[in-house]
Amino acid sequence: MPLTDNTVADNTGFETWANIYTIHKAFSHPSELHGSLCGRLAAGHRIDEVSWLNIACEHMGLPATAADESPELVAFMAGAYETSLEQLKAADMSFKPLLPDDDYSLDQRLQALSAWVRGFLEGMALAAGGSLGQAPDEIRELIEDFVAISQVSEAEEDSEEGEHQLTEITEYVRLGALAVFTEFNPLEKPVTAEKTLH
Secondary structure, X not given: OOOOHHHHHOOOOHHHHHHXXXXXXXXXXXXXXXXXXXXXXXXXXXXXXHHHHHHHHHHHOOOOOHHHHOHHHHHHHHHHHHHHHHHHHOOOOOOOOOOOOOOOOHHHHHHHHHHHHHHHHHHHHHHHHHHXXXXXXXXXXXXXHHHHHHOOOOOOOOOHHHHHHHHHHHHHHHHHHHHHHHHHOOOOOOOXXXXXXX
């Protein structure tokens, strides 16, 4: 299925990411790449477009030349970067990890959450390095919890209790990612339009 302008513009939906992966015959999980990007951003790291494309191609198991051959991939990943950063910065805390919707089985959604958290931890470790050791206790505890979540292998059969637990864990991960972002990213001063009078 060819990408349309709408597909490139909509870089927040799991299905769109999954389509990009399918078109490019990528090997890894879309949620893991999104998590890796968010982990880097949350740890205060900013990436130029070329470096981000290289990271994305490597993560997807694509040759570095894939970006040269696919303007759609370049446009999509550039948009995904900007959108992820804007969502993490958003005052309304509307940020969400990239995960499949309820049409997928409980097990598939749990696997995706685990992949996202794995990516987040990897991205954060690469970006923050040794400074994680000096992070406040609550951030270190959060990281320990994320490590445990990243190792969850499979869900019980689909059940109401399983759904409830997954919802709670997903919300914990969402708020945790925002807490890390707040810790490692100084608040940007709003740009004011005030003019000084002379």
